[in-house]
Amino acid sequence: MSIDTIVLFILLAIALLIILVPPILFWHVWRADRRQQEHAVLRNFPVLGKMRYILENMGPELRQYLFLNNNEGKPFSRNEYKTAVLSGKYQSRILGFGSERNFEEAGFYVTNCNIKCNT
Secondary structure, X not given: OOHHHHHHHHHHHHHHHHHHHHHHHHHHHHHHHHHOOOOHHHHXXXXXXXXXXXXXXXXXXXXXXXXXXXXXXXXXXXXXXXHXXXXXXXXXXOOOOOOOOOOXXXXXXXXXXXXXXXX
């Protein structure tokens, strides 16, 4: 075998790796995510869902310069949204939903009542 055939064989092997490896990786991600039962996004859209979760993990770095941080946001901040989603999805919140305001302090509060209210 001459040097030219060895170089040609190496280039052919590299080209095949470049062409075959990405579809094999996509197929593996699709197959693994299609069988899991925890996340509906990954089950229905395996590759796009994986990209979503990767970008979500990159979120703090992106929000540092480009977007709102975790405490800014209308109508809910990212921290409040995350708390509601985690407690709703995983039932891990000990306290129930409700106001974070201390109602033991003095002040005026709006209350719900029927037709006649005692004020």
